[in-house]
Amino acid sequence: MLIGQVILGGITRLTGSGLSITSWDIITGVIPPMNKQEWLDLFELYKNTPQYHQINADFSLKNFKFIYFWEYFHRLWVRALGIIFLIPFIIFIIRRQIDFFLIKRLLLVVALTALTASAGWIMVMSGLVDRPWVNAYKLTLHFLLAVVTIGAMVKCIADVYLMENKPKKGHTRFVMILLIFTAVQLIFAGLMAGMRAGLYYASWPSMNGTFIPDVLLNIDNWTWHNMTNYDRFAFAPALVQFIHRLLAYVILFLTVYFYHKKRNHVHTGAVKWLTVSYYLVVIQVFLGIMTLLKVKIGIPLVYGTLHQLVGVLYVISLLFLYYSLRKKISIWSKKKLP
Secondary structure: OHHHHHHHHHHHHHOOOOOOOOOOOOOHHHOOOOOHHHHHHHHHHHOOOHHHHHOOOOOOHHHHHHHHHHHHHHHHHHHHHHHHHHHHHHHHHHOOOOOHHHHHHHHHHHHHHHHHHHHHHHHHHHOOOOOOOOOHHHHHHHHHHHHHHHHHHHHHHHHHHOOOOOOOOOHHHHHHHHHHHHHHHHHHHHHHHHHOHHHOOOOOOOEOOEOOOHHHHOHHHOOHHHHHOOOOOOHHHHHHHHHHHHHHHHHHHHHHHHHHHHOOOOOHHHHHHHHHHHHHHHHHHHHHHHHHHOOOOOOOHHHHHHHHHHHHHHHHHHHHHHHHHOOOOOHHHHOOOO
């Protein structure tokens, strides 16, 4: 279900649906509009948003229903995810079927999920004020928290199920370096999405005919004002996309290098995750390139969504690779699973 949330998040963003619901009603928000009047009332609320006035002023009720559906489904999925996770979790605690080792890890997942949801609403609010889209930096924060939440779940699974190996010195260190590069790349991926930077330089391998965009070569453009006013000047989108491309090349090289150099020197479990990471990074770079080349009016829905999904899957595979190479947590060497 976490992966489903990643897909829905991508679709919601790329269809411009995220600002269609202007309030956050945790309980009553579960019930969708039931008649035409309720639809018209919600449509009137949407008409007060900058997005409607500056971009979608020609929207009909039918158009509104389309974007409303994706945002509603996105929020409904989050609620379902919370219920499916929390109810069994509470029951297991009451019945004492899980111990503190697992409880504290799952509580971290719960806390991060709540934090991610809160950041999501803060992000949405940023698009209801003056800009017709959400703030790129708040979108990036929301995205990073979502990935961290998934990472916490991966660690929970790894702590419980992954067997230890006697890792050779340097293997875990190399994967950690790769994870650091990937974490930085996730920041720029969020900024790419928030600034819609792919629309500015929709070409490859060059950026509209040059390796380094001219706007980056002018020292006068390197101001904080240009970084915050990214929707009025091309400097920030150019910088973000340029770094995003460079990091993609570095991560591709490091993953391919590690795969070919170390696949015969790690145990079977690690080889599995190393191979998955290898194929995912190749697919991810291909999807990134195709997303740029298929840009017309906006980012292509299928390629953009797949690019986001495969990126998250790559992070998950790297985490499992890292945990499969580490020494097993000592507590589990003496205790059985509940």
